[in-house]
Amino acid sequence: MSATNSRLWQQRYRDHAPEQGAFAADEVIATLLEHRSVRAYLDRPLPAGTLETLLAAAQSAASSSNLQVWSLLAVEDPQRKARLAELANGQAHIRQAPLFLVWLADFSRIQRQAERHDIDLQALPYLDSFLMGAIDAALAAQNAVTAAESLGLGTVYIGALRNNLQAVVDELRLPPLVYPVFGLCVGYPDADKPAQVKPRLPQSLILHRETYAVHPEEQRLIDDYDRTLIEFYAEQGQQSPGWSRQSLERLRTVAILHGRERLAAAVKAQGFPLR
Ligand SMILES: Cc1cc2nc3c(=O)[nH]c(=O)nc-3n(C[C@H](O)[C@H](O)[C@H](O)COP(=O)(O)O)c2cc1C
Structure with missing residues (x-):
């Protein structure tokens, strides 16, 4: 194991890295091992194209039966971010981060197809379908997190977005069959308040x-x-x-x-x- 990866292992587990093992010296693995949630952001805009890059990473995740039953809602408007922050237990980092992503389980797209073809989707009301959307959205989000971190950005998931689901649904005008799984703040970490x-x-x-x-x-x-x-x-x-x-x-x-x-x-x- 390389000295760098040994250090990353030690940092993650506060224990010695195994002497041997298939822990390849790989930048992706190093990015994963260095993950930390960031709750203090600089007032600095993201470079053009960042959102599209993160979305490409997210869409590259596996998807159950390739149904792609998820969508991404990007919020940059300061007032909307402030309202969402209030709905999520007043978490200030939602206001601070230049980009707030809402990861949605989304069956409305396939439902519109069903209506077009006059088909009743009988499997849709089952818990398994709901889980499929939530799992797809989570896998996509985590890919975006790793991509963001590899670009020097920080993120933090916001599960508290589910505290007041109906108000979030209204704020984001989510149609039926769309469910906000969680939010994600994205921005440049404030080096004066580093996360470990x-x-x-x-x-x-x-x-x-x-x-x-x-x-x-x-x-x-x-x-x-x-x-x-x-x-x-x-x-x-x-x-x-x-x-x-x-x-x-x-x-x-x-x-x-x-x-x-x-x-x-x-x-x-x-x-x-x-x-
Ligand atoms: C689905 C999910 C929801 C989370 N929701 C919040 C949240 O609302 N607010 C927050 O500050 N952190 C939230 N977190 C971050 C966790 O607290 C954090 O990942 C955990 O403490 C481990 O710390 P680390 O990410 O720095 O390794 C969430 C994490 C996940 C995976």
Whole structure:
């Protein structure tokens, strides 16, 4: 393994890189390993053509049966970004980033084809179809994230865009059968407020071989990771209760969903019965 990739591995896991292993010295892998969410942006416009480049990367992702049941909505208007920021828990980076992308699961295009050919799409109301749109949109978005990062841009996903789904649907004038999966801020990272690479769980807790088995040392490894994350946040002058406490809090109450507890109803109202 090259010295650079060894360093990137160490940064991601806060653990020594394996002595040997098929970790090729590859720029794409280095870009992936250096990912960090960016929540502070410069007031600097993106070069012409950036959106089209990111979209080409996004459209290059695999798509379930090549249905391409997703669309991208780009928001640059400061007032619209400000309104969306308010709908997404007041997250300031949505206002700050020059480009805000809304990744949509979109069955309206194929529905228009169905109407043209006078066909009833009987598979469409099922949960699997809804998932297909959400998965396609997510794969496309992640390709765009990697492309953006390779161009020196920063991004952060905005799941809070689902806090108030109906208001987002109204703001963006989304027709039936179109659902905003999440938003994504894109811009130049503010070097005065740098984001750091956040360590992840050790591979041994994530990887199962052949059949699923809980790691015999799961608790010790999680305790270690808790300490690593506490240290990570402390380096940034922030406090963290550690990964396990933080994750439990994130799922402990319905209130933490900030409106997303009404998502199923809103999704159904958008024309997805989720059968
Ligand atoms: C689907 C999704 C939704 C997210 N929503 C938000 C969000 O609303 N606000 C935010 O600041 N970060 C959001 N994030 C970013 C995560 O908090 C972040 O990816 C995670 O803490 C890991 O940090 P890293 O991306 O810097 O490695 C979201 C991430 C994903 C994948």
